[in-house]
Amino acid sequence: MKKFRNTVSTVTESPAAPVAVVQDVFVDEAAPTRTSSNKELEADKKECREIAQLIWSSAPETPISTVAQEIAADTHVVGKPCAWLNGRKSASTVQKWIKNLCPAPRTGRPRKNQ
Known part of the structure; x- marks a missing residue:
């Protein structure tokens, strides 16, 4: 993906009033890559899920x-x-990670007794 970046250079024609000229320059923007924090987050999630299965x-x-x-x-x-x-x-983050592993999920609102 190419983006424009504006560069400003000042050109002085007279010492009293500088004139600014704006030039557009192409800037190549690389695709976002996986950072180490994302890998660490996935490792934390995997470890939590393994512990939940053991429990x-x-x-x-x-x-x-x-x-x-x-x-x-x-x-x-x-x-x-x-x-x-x-x-x-x-605890809420861990709960989101492990909710589909629960052998007996109790989802939803309980029924009213009539």
């Missing part, structure tokens, strides 16, 4: 929110603590 293999009735809070706070008993290559994650 649910031993206790499948544990709710998603509890597992996410345990992983985020490193208080889970099963497996090793997360390395967190890209900084600590909140």
Whole structure:
């Protein structure tokens, strides 16, 4: 993708009033590449998912929110603590990563008793 970048050069015809000339120059913009932080984020996500699978293999009735809070706070008993290559994650982020792994998801609003 090519973009224009404006360059300004001043040309002085008289010492009292400088005149500015604007020239358009082509600037080649490279496609965005994956940074190391994206790779680290994916590694954190993979590690969280592995720990969640270990927790649910031993206790499948544990709710998603509890597992996410345990992983985020490193208080889970099963497996090793997360390395967190890209900084600590909140429980809500971990919950988004592991929600489709839950063996017994309870989604939606509970029914009213009549």
